[in-house]
Every structure is written in structure tokens, then in C-alpha cells.
Amino acid sequence: MSSLSKSVSTLPSRTKVLGLYHNMLRSSLKFDNYNFREYFLRKTRYEFRKNMELTEEDKIIAAYNDAVKQFTVLKRQATISEMYHFDKTVVEPQGKVSGAEKN
Amino acid sequence: MLRNTVLRQNCRLSFKRLLSSSHKPWLAAPAAADKQPIVDLGASTSTANIVPPTGAAILKGGFAKDTTYGTRPIYLDMQATTPTDPRVLDKMLQFYTGLYGNPHSSTHAYGWETEKEVEKARKYVADVIGADPKEIVFTSGATESNNMAIKGVPRFYKSTKKHIITAQTEHKCVLNSARHLQDEGFDVTYLPVGEDGLIDLEQLEKAIRKDTCLVSIMGVNNEIGVIQPLEEIGRICKKNKVFFHTDCAQAYGKIPLDVNKLNIDMMSISSHKIYGPKGCGALYIRRRPRVRMDPIITGGGQERGLRSGTLAPPLVAGFGEAARLLIQEYDFDKNHIEYLANKLKTGLLSIEDTILNGSADHRFNGCVNISFAYIEGESLLMALNDIALSSGSACTSASLEPSYVLHALGADDALAHSSIRFGIGRFTTEEEIDYVINAIHKRVNFLRELSPLWEMKQEGIDLNSIEWSGH
Numbered sequence: 001m002s003s004l005s006k007s008v009s010t011l012p013s014r015t016k017v018l019g020l021y022h023n024m025l026r027s028s029l030k031f032d033n034y035n036f037r038e039y040f041l042r043k044t045r046y047e048f049r050k051n052m053e054l055t056e057e058d059k060i061i062a063a064y065n066d067a068v069k070q071f072t073v074l075k076r077q078a079t080i081s082e083m084y085h086f087d088k089t090v091v092e093p094q095g096k097v098s099g100a101e102k103n
Numbered sequence: 104m105l106r107n108t109v110l111r112q113n114c115r116l117s118f119k120r121l122l123s124s125s126h127k128p129w130l131a132a133p134a135a136a137d138k139q140p141i142v143d144l145g146a147s148t149s150t151a152n153i154v155p156p157t158g159a160a161i162l163k164g165g166f167a168k169d170t171t172y173g174t175r176p177i178y179l180d181m182q183a184t185t186p187t188d189p190r191v192l193d194k195m196l197q198f199y200t201g202l203y204g205n206p207h208s209s210t211h212a213y214g215w216e217t218e219k220e221v222e223k224a225r226k227y228v229a230d231v232i233g234a235d236p237k238e239i240v241f242t243s244g245a246t247e248s249n250n251m252a253i254k255g256v257p258r259f260y261k262s263t264k265k266h267i268i269t270a271q272t273e274h275k276c277v278l279n280s281a282r283h284l285q286d287e288g289f290d291v292t293y294l295p296v297g298e299d300g301l302i303d304l305e306q307l308e309k310a311i312r313k314d315t316c317l318v319s320i321m322g323v324n325n326e327i328g329v330i331q332p333l334e335e336i337g338r339i340c341k342k343n344k345v346f347f348h349t350d351c352a353q354a355y356g357k358i359p360l361d362v363n364k365l366n367i368d369m370m371s372i373s374s375h376k377i378y379g380p381k382g383c384g385a386l387y388i389r390r391r392p393r394v395r396m397d398p399i400i401t402g403g404g405q406e407r408g409l410r411s412g413t414l415a416p417p418l419v420a421g422f423g424e425a426a427r428l429l430i431q432e433y434d435f436d437k438n439h440i441e442y443l444a445n446k447l448k449t450g451l452l453s454i455e456d457t458i459l460n461g462s463a464d465h466r467f468n469g470c471v472n473i474s475f476a477y478i479e480g481e482s483l484l485m486a487l488n489d490i491a492l493s494s495g496s497a498c499t500s501a502s503l504e505p506s507y508v509l510h511a512l513g514a515d516d517a518l519a520h521s522s523i524r525f526g527i528g529r530f531t532t533e534e535e536i537d538y539v540i541n542a543i544h545k546r547v548n549f550l551r552e553l554s555p556l557w558e559m560k561q562e563g564i565d566l567n568s569i570e571w572s573g574h
């Protein structure tokens with residue numbers, strides 16, 4: 001986990017990239033705010049998919065390091081979002097219990 | 104019984120509006136508008152005390168909330184303000200936790216570290232519009248920037264120049280600044296706009312006089328989202344050697360803007376319209392050729408003496424980060440907003456008797472303004488308490504007065520009253536847009552069922568042919 005928060009100077013392995021991707025998705029999911037959560041999920045997926053097409057080594061390293069920086073911000077902000085609760089919006093199910101009841 | 108009352112009240116309301124639409128000139132003629140302060144416009148209309156009759160209570164019966172879902176409305180009022188991006192907050196928190204130095208303290212490290220961050224922010228803000236960081240002056244927002252430019256420049260040149268030009272659809276802070284100058288003895292021309300909301304370039308050129316000092320035309324209109332032809336306006340201003348100021352509070356970072364390509368001398372920018380903090384903004388002021396102005400706020404001489412007072416580094420750095428993100432996310436945001444706007448427009452304009460207000464081509468996608476004929480915009484807003492919308496700019500929608508912007512476009516009272524603005528942004532989701540389309544369809548139908556005018560229209564009665572006298 002902690003190695004995923006560090007920048008690299010050589011080509012990161014596939015496992016490492018995927019690990020970072022999953023951690024960013026997980027952090028995005030933690031946002032209490034619906035709109036932020038959806039945005040960061042959409043954005044993370046888009047960025048990683050786009051960067052999968054990169055072939056040049058230094059571009060891959062730069063993209064990875066950039067994502068590492070974004071991940072640290074995301075982690076902090078997801079934690080802050082979890083500390084301040086507001087009512088859910090009209091497009092959000094009220095939580096797992098009622099969601100299950102609905103089905 | 105209940106329904107009867109509703110009908111009657113609704114009837115009275117609409118009839119009155121129809122009657123009062125017998126062509127009040129409003130802002131049509133600049134000369135006529137000269138005397139009245141803009142904020143008081145139409146205070147005499149008799150409808151102000153009438154509450155939309157149906158009320159939310161009845162409507163709620165018709166549309167019981169699904170209690171398995173939350174209650175907070177969907178936010179679709181991005182022209183009023185935008186949510187602060189978490190990445191912006193992350194930047195700002197550093198200044199509330201450790202970096203508290205005064206950026207103007209030049210004798211110690213606390214000052215230096217904050218100053219460095221302020222200058223970084225200045226560069227990010229400048230980069231979005233192709234400006235030099237030295238040309239950016241931080242202010243408290245676009246309102247202050249507009250006041251600064253519109254009052255400051257003519258006052259500086261007042262010994263030789265006595266005239267400024269602006270448009271009828273500008274934001275209130277521009278119009279009221281211009282009004283203020285009139286009290287000081289300046290002449291102001293308020294250019295009319297066409298049905299599409301755009302100014303006529305020929306008219307602009309004709310309005311320019313020997314003693315014209317300043318032209319102020321906004322980039323993107325906050326109510327209808329139309330984009331004025333800034334490049335052509337810039338060219339005309341340059342040719343005639345008058346300063347060109349543009350209020351780009353709604354345009355900055357959302358449409359391509361280059362101050363050199365567009366010949367812009369001054370540009371007002373607001374932080375809270377670009378996912379930055381509220382209470383911060385900037386004025387771009389060209390250095391070559393130099394634009395000179397009388398500062399409104401004097402004091403310690405900060406910001407090149409044009410805007411004294413200690414800067415607010417948390418806000419400035421947040422604003423800078425928001426600007427940096429605008430460049431980084433430009434395509435991603437643009438494509439997303441365009442996709443959602445097209446979906447919303449198609450979805451809503453498929454309802455009978457709806458009109459998209461403002462030019463269909465020269466517009467920023469994130470602002471969709473639609474009129475729903477035979478419905479009170481205010482009743483629709485009340486019926487839509489699960490969606491945060493506005494029937495115009497934030498400052499006018501508190502009253503029941505129809506929008507002066509839509510009036511300037513030539514819309515009659517009834518149509519101006521039935522308009523709603525939808526603001527889409529970075530954090531809007533497709534799910535929200537689907538919800539909104541569905542909700543509006545249902546409630547427009549519901550309200551029209553209650554409307555006697557709609558009934559008459561369905562029966563093929565031409566509403567314009569009816570004599571309402573004796574009512």
C-alpha cells in the first residue's frame with residue numbers, strides 16, 4: 001500500500017499500476033458526497049484507460065507519478081468528506097438497508 | 104373545490120400577466136431607463152404579492168417522494184455558483200493549517216512562502232487566458248473587478264473622455280456601475296440585443312464617439328448562456344482606440360479565451376464560478392499598451408497600487424488551483440457538459456410549446472435556458488423542490504419580476520415568466536439529468552392540466568384574440 005504512494009523513476013510494473021488504479025477507485029468510492037464520488041470514479045477510470053495506450057517509457061513514468069500525486073490528494077479529501085455528512089440527494093438510495101428492502 | 108380555487112387564482116394570475124405584457128418598454132430604450140435605478144425595475148407590477156396558487160403541498164400529493172432515496176435537491180444552478188472542488192480545498196487547507204504568513208511581509212520566511220504560493224496562483228490564473236501574471240490583480244470577485252474597471256478607467260480619463268458603452272443584458276453589477284457613472288456626469292449607451300441575445304456589431308461601431316473611453320461587453324451571459332462575439336468587438340475597439348472590458352465571470356475557462364487574440368484590455372474573473380472558493384476573483388489589466396485607472400480601494404499599495412489590502416492567500420491559492428484544474432480538465436469537462444446539455448435540451452424541447460432562449464449556436468453548453476409556455480416559471484420552480492434551479496440570475500429570482508435579460512431579447516412577460524435556467528457543470532451526473540428530464544415532463548403536464556390558458560389553447564382559441572377588458 002505505502003509503495004503505491006511513492007513516485008517511481010523506472011517503468012512501474014503492471015501490478016503496481018493496477019494497484020494504484022484500484023486504490024484510487026477505492027478512495028473515490030469513499031467520498032460521502034455523491035457528486036464528488038461519481039466524478040472521481042469517472043475521472044479515474046477515464047485517465048487510466050487513456051494512459052493504457054501510452055507506449056513511451058518516460059510518458060508512462062510521468063503519468064504514473066502524476067497519478068500518485070493525485071492519489072494522495074484523493075485519499076485526504078475522501079477522508080475529509082467522510083467526516084462531514086449531509087443528507088443524501090434525491091438520486092441516491094438512502095443506504096444499503098433501504099436499498100435492499102427495495103429489491 | 105380546491106381545484107376550483109386553484110383554477111381561479113391561476114387564471115387571475117395569468118390574466119394579469121397577459122395584461123401587463125402590453126409592451127412595457129423596460130430597458131428597451133436607454134433614454135427611458137436612464138432615470139430609474141435598475142434594481143427597482145417594475146416595482147409597480149401588481150403581481151408581486153401573489154403566491155403561486157397551487158403551492159408545493161398539492162403537488163407533493165401528485166408526486167409522492169420515494170422515501171428510499173435522499174431528500175437533498177439535485178444542484179443544477181451552476182451559474183449562481185459551483186461546488187468547491189475537493190482538490191481546491193486540499194490546496195486551501197495548507198493555508199489554514201500552516202502557511203499563515205502575510206504575503207506582503209518581505210522580511211521573513213513566513214511571508215516569503217505565502218508570497219511564493221500567491222505568485223504561483225497568479226500564473227495559473229493568467230495562463231488560462233494567455234496573459235502575463237503581472238497583468239492579474241486579485242480582487243474579492245467579479246463584482247469588484249467590474250466596479251474597478253467600469254468606474255476606474257473612465258474616472259482616470261475623465262478630462263477628455265465622457266462616454267462609455269455597454270449592453271442591456273449585462274450583469275447587474277456592470278449596469279449599476281454604469282448607472283453610477285451617469286450620476287457623475289458620464290454618458291452611457293446601453294446597446295440593445297437581438298432575439299438571439301447578441302449585440303449588433305454595426306450598432307456598436309456607430310455608438311462609438313470621439314469621447315468614448317470604454318466598451319464593456321460580457322463573454323457568456325449568466326442567464327441565457329449566449330457568447331458575445333468578443334473577437335469582433337475587440338477588433339472594433341482597437342480600431343477606434345477605446346478600451347475593451349469584458350465580464351468573463353461565466354466564460355473564463357469554459358470557452359477558449361486569449362486576451363491577445365481577442366484584443367481584450369480588461370477582463371473580470373470570478374473564482375466561485377470555476378469550482379474555486381467564494382470571495383475571490385481577479386481583474387486582468389493589459390500592460391502593453393497600458394490601461395490606466397483610478398483605484399477604488401487605496402491603502403498600502405498592494406497589487407500594483409490598484410487594489411490595496413492584504414490578499415487572502417487561502418482564497419487566492421484555491422482560485423489558482425481551480426484555474427490550473429480548468430486547463431488540465433478542459434477537454435474532459437467540455438465533453439461531459441456538452442453530452443449532458445444535449446441530452447437535457449433534447450429531452451426538454453421535446454415537450455410541446457417550449458423554447459430555448461438565446462442563440463442556438465453561439466452559446467456555452469453549461470447554461471440551458473428554456474421557456475415553458477402556459478406555465479408560471481415560479482410555480483414550476485415550487486413544484487420542482489427536488490431540483491435546485493433558478494428562473495434567472497440569483498439576484499432577480501428572489502422577486503417575482505420577470506428577467507430583464509429575457510425582456511431585452513424581446514420576450515413578452517408571459518414567456519419571460521415561464522423560463523427556467525439549467526446549469527450543468529463538472530460534477531453533474533447523467534443520472535441527475537435523467538431524473539430532471541423525467542421530473543420536468545411530469546410536472547409541466549400536471550401544471551398545464553391546471554392552466555385555463557392551456558385548456559383554451561387545446562381548444563384552438565387564439566389567446567391573442569381574446570379581449571380581456573372588463574376583468
Ligand SMILES: Cc1ncc(COP(=O)(O)O)c(C=O)c1O
Nearest residue numbers: 244245246274325350352353373
Ligand atoms: C456575468 C457575471 N458577472 C459578475 C458576477 C458576480 O461575480 P461575483 O459573485 O464573483 O462578484 C456574476 C455572478 O453572479 C456573473 O454571472
